[in-house]
Amino acid sequence: MLHTIEPGGLDARLLRSAAEGGSRFALAESARARIEASVRAVRELVSRHDAVYGINTGFGKLAQTRIADDQLAQLQKNLVLSHSAGVGKPLEAPVVRLMLLLKAASLAHGVSGVRGEVIDALLALLNADVLPVVPEKGSVGASGDLAPLAHLSGVLIGIGEVFVGGRRLPAVQGLTKAGLKPLELGPKEGLALLNGTQCSTALALHAAQRLQRVFDAAVAVGAMTVDAAKGSDTPFDDRIHAVRGQPGQREVAGTYRDWLHDSPLRQSHLHCEKVQDPYCLRCQPQVMGACLDQMRHAFNVLLTEANGVSDNPLVFADQMEALSGGNFHAEPVAFAADNMALAIAEIGALSERRTAMLMDPVLSGLPAFLIEHGGLNSGFMIAQVTSAALASENKSLAHPASVDSLPTSANQEDHVSMATYAARRLHQMLDNTAGIVAIEWLSAAQALEFHRPLQSSPAIEKLHATLREKVPFMHEDRLVAPDIEAATRLVESGVSLA
Structure with missing residues (x-):
């Protein structure tokens, strides 16, 4: 069964379907205009060279550090790599499925500056039941669930591991299974993927x-x-x-x-x-x-x-x-x-x-x-x-x-x-x-x-x-x-x- 994801439209039935697996999800076409507008806004902000946290600055205590335009893509990749610091056994499949859905649903509001293809990729992983290996420990529940979401998001750029049919595989193999190729994250996208409460909320x-x-x-x-x-x-x-x-x-x-x-x-x-x-x-x-x-x-x-x-x-x-x-x-x-x-x-x-x-x-x-x-x-x-x-x-x-x-x-x-x-x-x-x-x-x-x-x-x-x-x-x-x-x-x- 195909479920269409409208911003703000999740209910108990959709959440149950996601946790159980076996259903398919797609982003509502009506959401794409606002998503694209937010991406254009990020590009405009970058072109102005104003300091905008997480877009052209460092993170956390390093927010005062400006990043050159030609390093913005590397900045987002480095964010995912450095924040993938979780420990413990992997989260269970229903929780990871919910994380994928919740992150896609949040980004679909069009206020995060994330391209539609990134949201589509999250849903493609969910639809194929290609589930990122997310260690259960490492988040304090503020600045978002940073470490768990880094492990979740790292798969999109070909980093980390996934579960496919109970087998633990490299992320790149999982992307192939889901019909995807590794993404290069644009300005703000790595931060938007990591910032949020989707792990704690899914749990x-x-x-x-x-x-x-x-x-x-x-x-x-x-x-x-x-x-x-x-x-x-x-x-x-x-x-x-x-x-x-x-x-x-x-x-x-x-x-x-x-x-x-x-x-x-x-x-x-x-x-x-x-x-x-x-x-x-x-x-x-x-x-x-x-x-x-x-x-x-x-x-x-x-x-x-x-x-x-x-x-x-x-x-x-x-x-x-x-x-x-x-x-x-x-x-x-x-x-x-x-x-x-x-x-x-x-x-x-x-x-x-x-x-x-x-x-x-x-x-x-x-x-x-x-x-x-x-x-x-x-x-x-x-x-x-x-x-x-x-x-x-x-x-x-x-x-x-x-x-x-x-x-x-x-x-x-x-x-x-x-x-x-x-x-x-x-x-x-x-x-x-x-x-x-x-x-x-x-x-x-x-x-x-x-x-x-x-x-x-x-x-x-x-x-x-x-x-x-x-x-x-x-x-x-x-x-x-x-x-x-x-x-x-x-x-x-x-x-x-x-």
Whole structure:
């Protein structure tokens, strides 16, 4: 499927298509006039011999150094080479695909002085799934994601490496695969390619995509645990949530009602003596609703960033001016990522508490550690310990990255956002939380079967069957790690009521 990229026109659907791969993207023809005008403006500014940052000057602390006209092309190439200083393992394919799309979309606004053929080349790499090898570490999230974007952009001039079908190849071979030849960058083009928040934004957007799936699974599994523990559905009554008015809370309560609707198991204990359930069951709408509100706010910030321009300087062709500013500072992305980290940690923390509750026969009314012949068998005892370890690790990772800053470039760039780390660490947290929810799913499914022949709701029984296609009931102790791995894959793939 071919998607046309209009400046400011990215949405969740396009971002998802880009991350998944397999779609094609093209620059809207309507954007080309403004792009060409910005290129002409750069040429005019160069001909005037006025000092314009990054066009005919050095970079960062070296901005006071003027560069001769016959060295401007070399200046842009040197910028890419010198800034390709990343370390660590390569970023994953969905993130690099998003980086290519976001950089092309930013340049398409026509205020960066970059030729249309450069933008087309970025999209050609994306369309051919020729993905630059981008080390994950090396950006502080201000002056843009310089090192990651240098590695991304270096491929356009034949420098660096790419992944093609899982194989790591020299950049020149990747260009051939995409039907391209190495480019010579014009004035301002290297700087425009490197300046921007596209790495941190791509990391955070991909985390948001993953988080939605983990969130949906956590709500579904949490509903299963309510029934497995013979909990009450009264706390999900809309009247409770309407009088508070928090939108996420009210919406999520409705989702819990949908999952639990028409459960014979619930009907079997409507008039029991238990008055109130533990918070991990009763307060799910309040906690998960707050997480949902944070997730949506963060995504809206990231979508705005994806549709904006974070280059510097910006070229306004109508006024024939290049204005230096600070749109490359990724503070909005850092804050959004930090808020997502809180949500990820809380989703996992609440899930772990539900698992722990199921282990305790006093609270759950079920066999200790959900296994027959306890003592001889340990059941889910250590699976819950693993869940606790993952939840505890997330607490450390949830510490806000945005409050940290270290001056760079000899104190010229003296306050930075740390947005790239803020976004990158989300994926480690998501790995942890997906594992926590997977362990709860295994536990809740096991617990349900101790209530047979009573059935849960049709929706929860379908969720139970989905897990049982991969993981059987635990009659006696067995190797648990493969079960957790299988359940984690199911969590990451997403669940729905449909």
